[in-house]
Amino acid sequence: MAELRLAGITTVAAANAFLPGFTTRFNARFGRLAADSVPAWRPVPRGLDLERICSLYTEATVLNDNTVRTQGTVLQIPPGPGGRGYAKTRVEVRHLLDGSWRLYRGDQLLVTHPAVAGPPHQSLRRRHYDGPSRRRGDRFTEQLR
Numbered sequence: 001m002a003e004l005r006l007a008g009i010t011t012v013a014a015a016n017a018f019l020p021g022f023t024t025r026f027n028a029r030f031g032r033l034a035a036d037s038v039p040a041w042r043p044v045p046r047g048l049d050l051e052r053i054c055s056l057y058t059e060a061t062v063l064n065d066n067t068v069r070t071q072g073t074v075l076q077i078p079p080g081p082g083g084r085g086y087a088k089t090r091v092e093v094r095h096l097l098d099g100s101w102r103l104y105r106g107d108q109l110l111v112t113h114p115a116v117a118g119p120p121h122q123s124l125r126r127r128h129y130d131g132p133s134r135r136r137g138d139r140f141t142e143q144l145r
Contacts, residue, residue, distance in 0.1 A: 052102070056095040062086040068093060068103060075101055077111050086110070 003022055009015050044050060060068045066085045068075045070093050077086050092104040099115030 051096050052094055052104075054097060055102075058093045058095075059090055060093050062089045062091055064088075071095070073101070073116055075103060075111070075113050077103060080110075 004015055004018065007018060009018055058070060060070050062068055062077060062085075064087045066077045066079070066087060068077065068091060075093070077091075079085060086105065089105060091110065094102040094104065096102065101113040101115075103110040103113075
């Protein structure tokens, strides 16, 4: 920003025209060769699922209707081998960086759901009634009013 101000640039078009020359001068002034020219990265081992590792993790219990509810989203699990369900089974819920969902039972991938568009569903928790309480003492105090 200071370089743009010193050059008297005030428009986006002028800034875009100024950028290539500035980048060349900046790299010539501050650029340094690497102390070690050997790359520090290693290849990803075969069979390692980076998407599973780089995702948000939680565990959940499959409900009786073969669904998992998490973060306002309902995820349906299809029947397993022989048509069996997964009710009451603990599963690993993974929310991937692209917004999609994966459910695992151990190392077995059960289902992949695409990213959900739009706002999350309302919470599935039970709503509390805000009316008068049904406790005996509260009824008595209401009668005195």
